[in-house]
Amino acid sequence: MSSTTPSATRGAGPAGTEGVHEFTATGGDWDQISAEAERLGDERIVVNMGPQHPSTHGVLRVVLEIEGETVTEARAGIGFLHTGIEKNMEFRTWTQGVTFCTRMDYVAPLFQEAGYCLAVEKLLDITDDVPERATLIRVLMMELNRVASHMVAIGSGGNELGATTMMTIAFRDREEIMRIFEAVTGLRMNHAYIRPGGVAQDLAPGTTQMVRDAIPKIRNGIAELEKITLANPIFIGRQQGVGYLPLAGAIALGAAGPILRAAGLPFDLRRTQPYCGYETYDFEIVTETGADAYARMVVRFREMRESLKIVQQVLDRLEAQDRQGKHPVMVADKKIAWPAQLAVGTDGQGNSLEHIKEIMGTSMEALIHHFKLVTEGFRVPAGQVYQQIEHPKGILGVHLVSDGGTRPYRAHFRDPSFNNLQTLGIMCEGGTIADVVVALASIDPVLGGVDR
Amino acid sequence: MADQGKGRSPARTGTGKNVPAKTKTKAKAKAKAKPDFDVDGDSDKNAVQEFLAPVAGFGVTMSTLFRPVVTEQYPFEKKGTYPRYHGRHQLNRYADGLEKCIGCELCAWVCPADAIYVESGNNTPGAQYSPGERYGKVYQINYLRCIFCALCIEACPTRALTMTNDFELAGTSRAEMIFEKETLLAPLRSGMLAAPHPMIEGTDDDDYYRNEVTGPSLDQVDWVRERRPDDETLEAAAAAAQRAAQATVGGAE
Amino acid sequence: MGLEEKLPSGFVLGKVEDLVGWVRSSSMWPVTMGLACCAIEMMAAGTPRFDLARFGMEVFRASPRQADLMIVSGRVSHKMAPVLRTVYDQMADPKWVISMGVCASSGGMFNNYAIVQGVDHILPVDIYLPGCPPRPEMLINAILELHKQVIKGGPLGAHREEINQQVEAAALRATPTHEMKGLLA
Numbered sequence: 095m096s097s098t099t100p101s102a103t104r105g106a107g108p109a110g111t112e113g114v115h116e117f118t119a120t121g122g123d124w125d126q127i128s129a130e131a132e133r134l135g136d137e138r139i140v141v142n143m144g145p146q147h148p149s150t151h152g153v154l155r156v157v158l159e160i161e162g163e164t165v166t167e168a169r170a171g172i173g174f175l176h177t178g179i180e181k182n183m184e185f186r187t188w189t190q191g192v193t194f195c196t197r198m199d200y201v202a203p204l205f206q207e208a209g210y211c212l213a214v215e216k217l218l219d220i221t222d223d224v225p226e227r228a229t230l231i232r233v234l235m236m237e238l239n240r241v242a243s244h245m246v247a248i249g250s251g252g253n254e255l256g257a258t259t260m261m262t263i264a265f266r267d268r269e270e271i272m273r274i275f276e277a278v279t280g281l282r283m284n285h286a287y288i289r290p291g292g293v294a295q296d297l298a299p300g301t302t303q304m305v306r307d308a309i310p311k312i313r314n315g316i317a318e319l320e321k322i323t324l325a326n327p328i329f330i331g332r333q334q335g336v337g338y339l340p341l342a343g344a345i346a347l348g349a350a351g352p353i354l355r356a357a358g359l360p361f362d363l364r365r366t367q368p369y370c371g372y373e374t375y376d377f378e379i380v381t382e383t384g385a386d387a388y389a390r391m392v393v394r395f396r397e398m399r400e401s402l403k404i405v406q407q408v409l410d411r412l413e414a415q416d417r418q419g420k421h422p423v424m425v426a427d428k429k430i431a432w433p434a435q436l437a438v439g440t441d442g443q444g445n446s447l448e449h450i451k452e453i454m455g456t457s458m459e460a461l462i463h464h465f466k467l468v469t470e471g472f473r474v475p476a477g478q479v480y481q482q483i484e485h486p487k488g489i490l491g492v493h494l495v496s497d498g499g500t501r502p503y504r505a506h507f508r509d510p511s512f513n514n515l516q517t518l519g520i521m522c523e524g525g526t527i528a529d530v531v532v533a534l535a536s537i538d539p540v541l542g543g544v545d546r
Numbered sequence: 547m548a549d550q551g552k553g554r555s556p557a558r559t560g561t562g563k564n565v566p567a568k569t570k571t572k573a574k575a576k577a578k579a580k581p582d583f584d585v586d587g588d589s590d591k592n593a594v595q596e597f598l599a600p601v602a603g604f605g606v607t608m609s610t611l612f613r614p615v616v617t618e619q620y621p622f623e624k625k626g627t628y629p630r631y632h633g634r635h636q637l638n639r640y641a642d643g644l645e646k647c648i649g650c651e652l653c654a655w656v657c658p659a660d661a662i663y664v665e666s667g668n669n670t671p672g673a674q675y676s677p678g679e680r681y682g683k684v685y686q687i688n689y690l691r692c693i694f695c696a697l698c699i700e701a702c703p704t705r706a707l708t709m710t711n712d713f714e715l716a717g718t719s720r721a722e723m724i725f726e727k728e729t730l731l732a733p734l735r736s737g738m739l740a741a742p743h744p745m746i747e748g749t750d751d752d753d754y755y756r757n758e759v760t761g762p763s764l765d766q767v768d769w770v771r772e773r774r775p776d777d778e779t780l781e782a783a784a785a786a787a788q789r790a791a792q793a794t795v796g797g798a799e
Numbered sequence: 800m801g802l803e804e805k806l807p808s809g810f811v812l813g814k815v816e817d818l819v820g821w822v823r824s825s826s827m828w829p830v831t832m833g834l835a836c837c838a839i840e841m842m843a844a845g846t847p848r849f850d851l852a853r854f855g856m857e858v859f860r861a862s863p864r865q866a867d868l869m870i871v872s873g874r875v876s877h878k879m880a881p882v883l884r885t886v887y888d889q890m891a892d893p894k895w896v897i898s899m900g901v902c903a904s905s906g907g908m909f910n911n912y913a914i915v916q917g918v919d920h921i922l923p924v925d926i927y928l929p930g931c932p933p934r935p936e937m938l939i940n941a942i943l944e945l946h947k948q949v950i951k952g953g954p955l956g957a958h959r960e961e962i963n964q965q966v967e968a969a970a971l972r973a974t975p976t977h978e979m980k981g982l983l984a
Contacts (some may be wrong), residue, residue, distance in 0.1 A: 145882050148831045148861040152838070153879055174879040175835055178913040190658040193695045193908070200836035200932075246839070259607070265846035266616055272843075273628070280630040280709075283836055283932055286695045294700070298630060318606045325599035434700030438629045441638045441732065442708030444699045447757050453703055454755035461703070468701040469655040542835050545876075617850045620936045621943060627934075659901070659908035690905035690917075693931035716928045716941035718948075720905060720917065723927055 124157050145174045151534055152541030165530060168522035170515055175545040183505040187471030188214055189432060193286040198507060199543035200283060202243040204235045205485045207288040212369060213481035213492040214290040217474045220425050227421040228292035229370050234408045237401040242271045243486040244394045248319060251535030255332060260322060267315025270308040277301060292424035295436050302409050309402055316398050333388040337521040337533030340385050348513040351488030356382045356389035363484035375404050387536035430472045433464040471500040485510045487538055509543035627711045632694040634712040635687055637731045640754055642762040643738035645675050646706035647682035653698035653707050661691035662698060673742045678751035685727040690720055704755060737761055737786035740779045743770050762787045824946040826855035830866035834873025837900035837932040841872045844935035863889040874902035875915045884921050897941055898924045901931050923966055
């Protein structure tokens with residue numbers, strides 16, 4: 095990677111890199127580079143915005159070469175959160191894999207679960223057998239998670255600029271969504287709720303009403319955040335023209351999600367490669383033309399509102415189903431369907447007494463299925479699959495390779511933040527140091543996904 | 547500062563198109579003929595709102611002053627968790643005091659974090675801890691490995707392992723966070739007879755699994771009285787067994 | 800430092816230690832060591848629904864020089880471990896560590912090549928908090944447990960430094976984990 099930057103950054107400072115010594119850096123040993131820079135006597139300082147930093151959105155190292163207040167080169171050092179999740183998944187069954195992949199992008203965990211489960215279902219060839227109620231619940235949870243993820247993005251972005259109330263308001267209204275998640279899945283984060291074949295349990299009774307009651311609060315929260323930011327001259331001054339990435343740049347770097355849509359391209363996988371019945375919902379693909387941090391913020395606000403639209407449509411369908419009676423939420427094939435039926439009782443939450451009666455008292459086959467699925471899991475035919483879904487941050491791709499066994503041979507996730515983070519260099523170079531923080535917040539990387 | 551109109555948002559800089567409404571929702575916003583699910587912000591603002599938009603943030607702050615506080619005063623007021631919350635585990639018992647855990651180790655198999663360690667032991671006639679042949683002799687959950695995913699409670703075939711809503715689990719050392727069977731076992735309720743003791747006369751383990759056992763029997767109470775006369779649960783269990791016996795006698799007549 | 804040695808030991812010093820302990824616990828400022836998922840719940844603990852500001856802790860200091868509490872929230876990879884230790888060393892005494900979540904406390908579900916199996920391999924930990932991630936109320940509970948420990952008072956000044964040095968020396972002398980044999984050896 096050379097240090098000359100393409101001069102495509104609009105609105106940037108007096109970037110000119112003529113007459114500057116070029117260094118080729120491979121292997122990432124920036125101490126050598128900085129030593130060389132010093133030796134050549136340039137007025138360059140290499141500053142490390144280290145992994146522990148309040149504004150790097152996680153454990154990200156950004157190495158900045160600055161000249162005065164202008165950034166001449168920005169490189170992202172990642173890997174500080176590398177957990178080996180994908181390797182761990184090779185040693186766990188397909189169902190246990192859900193608990194692992196959910197912890198990659200921990201702000202939007204249900205998307206990893208959904209992408210992974212859709213991929214497993216493709217491999218099992220049961221995509222059409224997944225019950226409709228399970229698909230509806232998946233869409234509901236995903237869209238609520240999208241709103242929650244954008245709130246974290248906007249809130250923490252504002253916090254990094256110094257506007258603490260953006261964070262308090264965003265998280266306050268995100269708590270409504272966290273309550274819903276807790277009521278349905280039992281956990282506020284990292285739910286492991288979406289399973290191959292369906293979802294772990296049906297919605298608790300009264301959930302649709304709970305969601306309906308929460309929607310006005312969330313909407314008011316979005317409105318308040320917009321009021322604080324969008325017309326505020328300080329906010330506009332800090333965000334407009336900063337982190338500019340035009341369409342050509344975004345496509346060249348593989349950036350998707352709000353970054354791409356803020357550059358003008360209405361590309362959304364829910365429309366172009368629909369999954370989970372998204373083609374049947376009425377929602378807009380939000381685009382802006384500014385291609386800067388401000389535009390991405392506006393895109394996120396409007397996407398939250400579109401998600402709430404989808405949520406209301408899903409609630410209508412769920413309530414229509416409720417009126418017709420009980421529907422299954424797991425695929426019918428007993429050799430794949432996760433056998434548990436949870437129920438809450440006075441002694442806590444565990445398998446329902448009917449299920450116990452069935453497996454321990456009545457049906458030997460049910461007991462065998464229960465044991466085999468819980469211990470070794472189902473077998474997935476050999477093959478490989480690539481499934482993409484529209485993650486709040488961009489495109490999440492799941493590549494699964496099966497060798498016919500009960501564990502993945504390889505599970506690889508194309509994480510949106512990983513690819514989006516590549517745009518950091520081009521967004522920051524030529525701008526000031528303060529703009530690095532703004533640009534990073536507008537990319538909204540989650541280092542758990544970047545490093546996995 | 548005049549209220550900026552709750553529920554409205556300032557003009558967006560993009561090209562927003564209003565999709566015609568298909569459904570009405572029970573939203574509280576003062577929507578004046580607002581279509582599309584009532585989630586889109588109001589892009590028409592009157593002149594005053596337009597003029598004051600740059601400082602609309604002050605309106606937000608001021609109006610929040612007069613709204614109820616959302617803070618939950620934990621630990622002074624504990625609001626509790628939702629029923630499905632994945633809290634601390636509990637090993638349950640049947641109504642007569644026998645443990646439900648049969649030592650099948652399914653929970654240990656399914657745990658993605660390898661947080662559960664189970665050793666099962668054989669039930670002998672003199673030491674019957676659970677209905678059937680085997681019981682959980684050693685049962686440990688390492689709470690510093692447990693990820694609270696609840697796969698274990700979904701795996702348990704007898705509902706021995708359930709999750710309660712307790713979450714206050716902080717500790718000062720790693721060793722003390724490995725909960726042993728004694729800590730995880732549900733406390734004996736009044737009327738339960740402490741294990742080990744034989745199953746109720748004439749039952750086999752299937753009757754227990756079908757949840758047909760409702761309390762200790764007089765035979766069990768006598769058995770325990772012979773071997774552990776100073777067992778604390780004897781009195782209450784004896785009373786419960788007496789009541790059950792009389793009820794049956796009364797019913798039979 | 801000098802003052803405690805000059806005061807009559809016993810009752811008065813005990814009272815001073817209690818007072819100092821109470822003062823320290825009333826505005827313990829955490830350093831931003833948010834690593835992964837637990838960081839989101841730690842941030843949520845600072846937000847209106849749970850509000851750490853009630854305990855004087857809403858100010859998360861980015862500079863370790865100005866912080867007294869390190870809440871290690873999230874999985875610590877081997878690449879991040881030296882950074883963690885550097886930040887801990889830069890904190891001024893007295894300092895405390897809460898290891899939040901199972902990944903920080905023991906490696907959690909990630910028992911593999913990439914994750915340090917418990918941040919107590921590199922730092923002394925005062926409170927271990929299970930959960931994945933622990934809900935904000937659990938974090939507040941852990942913080943209050945720590946406050947109780949701190950309020951009980953503790954050694955002050957030079958005495959405390961001595962104890963810290965002894966703890967460090969013992970940790971350096973202890974058998975490394977990869978040489979431990981366990982019960983089966």
